[in-house]
Amino acid sequence: MKKYLLVAATGFALSGIAAASETSYLQNGISIVQPWARPTAESAKAGAVYLSLGNKGQTADTLISAATPVAEKTEIHEHVEENGVLKMRAVQGGVKLAPGASAEFKPGGLHVMLLGLKQRLEEGTSFPLTLVFDKAGPFPIEVTVQRAPSAAGASGSHGTQRSGDHKSH
Numbered sequence: 001m002k003k004y005l006l007v008a009a010t011g012f013a014l015s016g017i018a019a020a021s022e023t024s025y026l027q028n029g030i031s032i033v034q035p036w037a038r039p040t041a042e043s044a045k046a047g048a049v050y051l052s053l054g055n056k057g058q059t060a061d062t063l064i065s066a067a068t069p070v071a072e073k074t075e076i077h078e079h080v081e082e083n084g085v086l087k088m089r090a091v092q093g094g095v096k097l098a099p100g101a102s103a104e105f106k107p108g109g110l111h112v113m114l115l116g117l118k119q120r121l122e123e124g125t126s127f128p129l130t131l132v133f134d135k136a137g138p139f140p141i142e143v144t145v146q147r148a149p150s151a152a153g154a155s156g157s158h159g160t161q162r163s164g165d166h167k168s169h
């Protein structure tokens with residue numbers, strides 16, 4: 001029997017900083033924290049979604065696909081270095097999550113690729129995205145369009161520093 005539990009909560013009890021609040025979802029043992037996408041230009045046909053994925057359950061699971069009404073096609077991509085060149089490609093076999101494991105989708109790494117954008121992603125808006133897991137099933141979330149991960153602020157666009165990321169407080 002599957003139990004559906006959907007939680008949208010602010011990560012910290014700080015009031016008055018709505019833009020910096022952390023959105024987290026939990027369903028069937030899978031957690032998704034702070035899904036976001038960069039704003040796109042008027043003519044852009046592609047976008048990318050970043051988030052933190054965690055397996056809080058007792059069984060291994062795999063993120064196999066994703067879908068959103070704002071794009072014709074949605075793929076799960078990773079960046080790999082080939083001959084010194086950073087390329088992105090579709091993840092073969094999906095993103096596997098052992099019990100207790102997590103996966104960071106972030107600029108320069110794993111991301112949910114939106115291809116054939118039907119609308120511009122405008123800063124301050126959000127759009128629905130459904131991640132499909134092998135065991136946990138379809139997991140609908142809302143993606144916030146913003147320039148950088150929430151708590152990292154304006155300086156967090158490079159994504160290489162280890163401290164000061166969106167988990168630290």
Ligand SMILES: [Cu+2]
Nearest residue numbers: 077088111113
């Ligand atoms: Cu991509």
